[in-house]
Amino acid sequence: MSETGVVRTAVQVDGAPASYLTAGRDGPAVLLLHGTYWSRVWLPVLGRLAEAGLRPVAVDLPGLGRSGGELTRETATVPALAEWVVRFASALGISGPVAVAGHDIGGAIAQHLLARERLAVSRLALVNSVTYDSWPAPHVARFRDPEVAAGELLAARRQAATSALAGAATEQLVADYLDPWTDPRVRRSWLAMAGAADSRYTLDLVPALKRSTTPKLLIWGEDDDFETVEYAEKFASEIPHTTLVRIPEADHIPTENAPGRIARTLIDFCAP
Template identity: 30%
Template sequence: MSTPRFLDLPPGVAPQKRETPQGTFAVLEAVPVSGVIERWPALLVPGLTGSKEDFIAVLMTLAQSGRRVVAVDLRGQYETPGPADPTAYTCAALGADIDALAQVVGGGEPVHLVGHSFGGLVAREAVVDGVTKFASFTLMSSGPGPIEGRRARNARKIAEEVPALGLEHLWHHRFEREALAADVSDDIREFLHRRLVSNSPTGLSQMAEQVLTMRDRTDELRQIELPTLVLFGEHDDGWPPEAQSEMAARLGADSVVVPGAVHSPAVEAPETTAAALVRFWNAAEKHYLDTRSSAV
């Protein structure tokens, strides 16, 4: 379970609705408080029990690098509605949503794509399907295949318990206890409760099943030849840091280990995470322009 550092939106960040051919999506959109938008935009995709709010602590910093930055609730997550059809929540189906969103957000420009945890598996589908030309791809605390360890056990409970017992049961018997044990403040605990029970039960249980069964597509991703960053906390308890480092090596990708962070670097170490993303995005844009210039 991840918790935003704060719930008040920083300057330049506002809630929006984005219309796409795949439906309407709730987003947080950040633009520079000072200066102008002069760089390619970015799209941030949250994890299984998360939402766009998980990126609040990095949005303003990312936008101040001169770009529009959009964090989204996936279909069936928090403030984005979703159908009762289980097939709407496969990684491939959700990846098609990301394709549509990226095309709207980009408005003809390439988009930097970031996927956190389960969101990384979803974003990977959008990259591999080849529908959209992305500027770069960042896997944040997201591994090559099924999630492991404690988080795998939690995902299995979600997949099994939600269809039978519902979201309120999940809150009272798991998430509330974790929040209380972590001494989470009342306002954030209220937000976490509201967020969890706003999910589509079908969506959450199916997404949990996906994160437990997703196959390794690293070799396919490598074939795309897209600038890729693998970023994770040094104490990640979702996919082992060694597995993520190995995935980065297989991809020939840049790798950043965030000191002190666990599974949510954007929450636990926002300034380090934002700085790493901005460096990577700027380098990807420079590489693109240099390659284009040499081709001419």
């Protein structure tokens, strides 16, 4: 897993290493949040953002990806993860207004940071994010059943990743996405996140989002069967100061299908 100029490093948060991918040094920070996958979803765009003068920071949430710790149902809720992101940003010295982008459940965390004013969010970007009552998707919710969780997780994650990557899927890329789940601790953390998924965490934010004047950007793979583009259209029509960019022939992880276009869109949106 590599891209020119991208490095992986870590900072201590709550006594455990918080691993993150970054590129660039001196530009304005862009905080990138993942959901049911890990920071790998942002790798295709990081170098491009840095070349444009930004400093992207794609963190692995606790217990997931390469980060230490382990999630429980209590610490895996969107509000709890948002508070963890605040502590992570503080550990990096990110205190001023910052652009935040979120994919999947990471988008719910990003919405919470803005709507609940937990971080000074200057711009909000959502990439095939959960919104309204679009989640948890059935293929995630089924793992609340302990018997299903015990026997099918790795095979189901492989199937989900292959589908989400759409035309970009190769054996090596799917293996990259699945690699963290070889660790039982990560599997337990993922199951905690699946168990804590609850659409009220986004539904409750809608009134505050409607009042927000912060610029918002939606980037959407049009072929996503779960976080469907209809949810993005609804968000764009109801939430002020929102722009929707549709990515054709892309599924749930469009950064792998159209990295150049998505990077340019994020650069135009986030650059000061």
